[in-house]
Amino acid sequence: MALERTLRGIAGTFVIASLILSRIHSPWWLLFTLFVGVNLLQSAFSDWCPMMSFLKACGLKGHEGETRTASKGGTL
Numbered sequence: 001m002a003l004e005r006t007l008r009g010i011a012g013t014f015v016i017a018s019l020i021l022s023r024i025h026s027p028w029w030l031l032f033t034l035f036v037g038v039n040l041l042q043s044a045f046s047d048w049c050p051m052m053s054f055l056k057a058c059g060l061k062g063h064e065g066e067t068r069t070a071s072k073g074g075t076l
Helices: 003-024 027-046 050-057
Strands: none
Touching (some): 003 027, 003 050, 027 050
């Protein structure tokens, strides 16, 4: 599975799990939902996500042959 798809799956699982936990355990679990949302938002602007760094360290790779172009004309 591609890195990006795995990341989306993990983020979705975290959100669903925290919503369920907020209903059955404590509303404070909604702070975890907020944390996931803030990380997703900041990654949209910075193109960096802590979970992606973790997944890459675990050996998961993105699409083969995929190149991404930086806004300044270089490649990432």
